Amino acid sequence: MGYDLYITRKEDWSDSEGPEISLDEWASYILADKDLEIDRDRAAAVDPRVASEAKEPTHARWLLWPDREPGAREAWVWLERGNLVAAEPDAAFRRKLFLIADGLNAHLMGQEGEVYNSNGDPEKGRSRLAPDGRKRPWWKFW
Template identity: 40%
Template sequence: MGYDMHITRKPQWFDDDGPEISLDEWKAYLFGESQFASDGSAEVRSLSGAVLRLESEGLAAWCGYSAHEPGGNMAWFLYTKGNLVVKNPDEETRRKMYQVAVALGARVQGDEGEFYGADGEQLNDAPPAASSTATRPWWRFWS
């Protein structure tokens, strides 16, 4: 488990419809960005010594991450369903996510719908999903 953050063009990252980042756009970004390594796979060693491997086209490691250690701590960007996803990003990674989002004409959004800015911090604006329901009386919530 963990907290995912998303680079998305959709109004909400979980929307089925809406503008998507194409895999080709992501690959083109990676081609022009020397701080990413993309071979479509990730490996980690568990505490028991077992190797866990994930293979996914569009999976990339941000090698410019200050805590980057091959075979250890890495910031992985996973392409899925027209979005990019990073698990448990710290502030430094959220700042990089914002830079990637701007380059792709997208935004950085957390699992709960909140958005993040250039400094890696949550923006003060309420998420659109929360603000639209907060103004309705409780008896009209389902209508």
């Protein structure tokens, strides 16, 4: 099982309430970033509810990923429930994800609540989890 990172505006990426990244914002970001490319076929293959001719740019690939092998190994990021998601990103991709998060006025967070910095590393003391693994209340974020 892989490990996902989330670009989110919410307190925690898993929250059902909170500010979301809209499809229009994501589409505009992709068009402005020449290092990203929309892939509607990928969206249709992953989610059968999305038709391949749909204009929804939910999935994008990072064209400058150092380990990229076109058609075989790609660095994907997609919109899901108001967050952007990337599966198992390496260090280079985490740095790119941080830049995307910064451009969207959001933050980069791991699935266990840790917050990532501009180097693509988890920030010490910035986890949203308590030592016992439960989510910390917002007022105990230290």
